[in-house]
Amino acid sequence: QGQLVESGGDLVQPGGSLRLSCAAPRSIFSRNAMGWYRQAPGKQRELVAEITTSGRTNYRDSVKGRFTISRDNAKKTVYLQMNSLRPEDMAVYYCNYGVFGGGPFGSWGQGTQVTVSS
Numbered sequence: 001q002g003q004l005v006e007s008g009g010d011l012v013q014p015g016g017s018l019r020l021s022c023a024a025p026r027s028i029f030s031r032n033a034m035g036w037y038r039q040a041p042g043k044q045r046e047l048v049a050e051i052t053t054s055g056r057t058n059y060r061d062s063v064k065g066r067f068t069i070s071r072d073n074a075k076k077t078v079y080l081q082m083n084s085l086r087p088e089d090m091a092v093y094y095c096n097y098g099v100f101g102g103g104p105f106g107s108w109g110q111g112t113q114v115t116v117s118s
Contacts, residue, residue: 003025003109004022004023004024004028004095004096004097004106004109005022005023005095005109006020006021006022006093006094006095006109006110006111006112007020007021007022007023007112008020008021008112009092009093009111009112009113009114009115010113010114010115011115011117012085012114012115012116013085013116013117013118014085014086014087014116014117014118015084015085016085016116017081017082017083017084017085018082018085018114019079019080019081019082020036020079020080020082020093020095020112020114021077021078021079022034022036022077022078022079022080022095023075023076023077024076024077024078024095024097025076026076028097028106029071029073029076029077029078029097030053030073030076031053032053032097032098032099032105033050033051033052033053033097033098033099033100034050034051034069034071034078034095034096034097035047035048035049035050035051035069035095035096035097035098035104036048036049036050036069036078036080036093036094036095037093037094037095037096037104038089038091038092038093038094038114039091039092039094039111040088040090040091040092041091043091045094045108046060047060048060048063048067048080048093049063049067049068049069049080050069050100050101051069051070051071051078052100055071056100057069058100058101062088063082063089066082066083066084066085067080067081067082067083068080068081068083069081078095080093082114085114085116086116087116087117088116089114089116090114090115090116090117091114092111092112092113092114093111093112093113093114094108094109094111095109095111096108
């Protein structure tokens with residue numbers, strides 16, 4: 001179907017951790033950089049992290065040292081490990097694909113909700 005399916009969002013306390021997953025079709029996963037984006041209420045969607053097919057990564061400054069993006073070629077899945085979560089990380093997280101350092105190519109899915117609250 002060419003759809004990206006995000007999962008793993010949940011309610012977590014500040015300082016907690018979550019691991020998001022995004023399953024992608026082989027045709028997309030094998031040829032493109034994969035990225036995680038997020039959109040908080042009332043704010044624009046923004047890039048959180050991205051990873052190339054060879055494993056090169058790029059992170060938004062506000063998540064450096066806290067989040068880790070990775071990809072599993074066998075499972076055709078990209079992950080976002082989120083540690084030391086802060087209330088400002090609360091958003092709907094989306095997975096997409098495209099050129100590393102560029103904009104996303106695919107359509108936006110439903111995303112997965114990450115709620116950070118005490």
